[in-house]
Amino acid sequence: MSRWEPNARGRLAQASLELYIERGFEQTTVAEIAQRAGLTERTFFRYFVDKREVLFWGASTLQELLVTVVAEAPTTATPIEAIATALESAGAFLGENRAHSQVRQRVIDANTELKERELIKLATLAAAMADALRQRGVKDPTASLAAEVGIAVFRIAFDQWVHGTGDSDLAHLMRESLTELKAVTAGD
Amino acid sequence: MSRWEPNARGRLAQASLELYIERGFEQTTVAEIAQRAGLTERTFFRYFVDKREVLFWGASTLQELLVTVVAEAPTTATPIEAIATALESAGAFLGENRAHSQVRQRVIDANTELKERELIKLATLAAAMADALRQRGVKDPTASLAAEVGIAVFRIAFDQWVHGTGDSDLAHLMRESLTELKAVTAGD
DNA sequence: CAAGTGATGACACTTACTGACATCAATCTA
DNA sequence: TAGATTGATGTCAGTAAGTGTCATCACTTG
Known part of the structure; x- marks a missing residue:
């Protein structure tokens, strides 16, 4: 078992899409996405250059x-x-x-x-x-x-x-x- | 003579273009634009919805x-x-x-x-x-x-x-x- | 002359995004 | 196997865009 849960990028992408659907893109903060994925805001921006890019991977x-x-x-x-x-x-x-x-x-x-x-x-x-x-x-x-x-x-x-x-x-x-x-x- | 210098929108547009040329779009802050136009940041956003829109008026x-x-x-x-x-x-x-x-x-x-x-x-x-x-x-x-x-x-x-x-x-x-x-x- | 009115200022606030440094488990190396 | 290295993540401070709210103040209107 590794130190971190695997597939951080995938979890972030999944959490993003869910939240964008649930409450809309603008109403979703990166902090919320990161929290749902069990990571921090900083890590989100290590995988995606910005909040929009998640949808265009x-x-x-x-x-x-x-x-x-x-x-x-x-x-x-x-x-x-x-x-x-x-x-x-x-x-x-x-x-x-x-x-x-x-x-x-x-x-x-x-x-x-x-x-x-x-x-x-x-x-x-x-x-x-x-x-x-x-x-x-x-x-x-x-x-x-x-x-x-x-x-x-x-x-x-x-x-x-x-x-x-x-x-x-x-x-x-x-x-x-x-x-x-x-x-x-x-x-x- | 009116209280404010006339053509606030035009002055903001002019100042924006100048600064975008001088130092680039990203390197220009709205505060700088407003200052050059003799107005405040808040007023800039009353005339233009965002920093980019100036160029597409x-x-x-x-x-x-x-x-x-x-x-x-x-x-x-x-x-x-x-x-x-x-x-x-x-x-x-x-x-x-x-x-x-x-x-x-x-x-x-x-x-x-x-x-x-x-x-x-x-x-x-x-x-x-x-x-x-x-x-x-x-x-x-x-x-x-x-x-x-x-x-x-x-x-x-x-x-x-x-x-x-x-x-x-x-x-x-x-x-x-x-x-x-x-x-x-x-x-x- | 007093009550609007409209453009602007002042200020606090949220949030996207960045840079710098710390942490820590796995792994490599001597 | 001790110790250095590495790579993914966390922490924290900072900048700047954009927004909401209320104050100001010269001009206009009744």
């Missing part, structure tokens, strides 16, 4: 996935096709646990600061995908544009999926959203 | 412009055409004072919190444009998608314009960016 995993898929797309794939494969993977990845996504999103939607953090995470994803496209030889502004637009498609599909009632498939919504994008921009 | 004006132009686009205009007219107006509006945009953008780019605020302002613009499209009878997700993609185009053109060296025309870059978007998404 998984973003780096998603980013790695997107970048990998874009990088490994067939050489023949156009930029938008490479992005499409990444969205497909993201849909499969996130589509697993819809209930958790819904709870988490309800917390985020209830607080402006959290929405800000969500947006910068998405912007970071877009920047990473743009980089991956440039690695494939795609020039700017095409790379930035394709990535940015890919994230727009992602956002809208994810939003429908999370807020929708039925048991829709995220990857499917991603494809539909992309198709819709093509229809919208084709108006010439 | 003009966003509502831009939003009104975008919404108006989308609303007044010809009935025959497709969603993306309506968005295009809005981008055109935004380009003309912001294109006026490039020097100011550049200074302001340098401050924002140097700080993550400010980038977060910028992103949520852009997201708010997108939401407002989507609303304006829905008023025209455009259904979702087409409205959201067109607005979101419009903002992506805006971001990329604005970025090029602000960080570029030459005296390029913002409205022109907007058109180019939109054309590029159509090319990117047309890959079928």
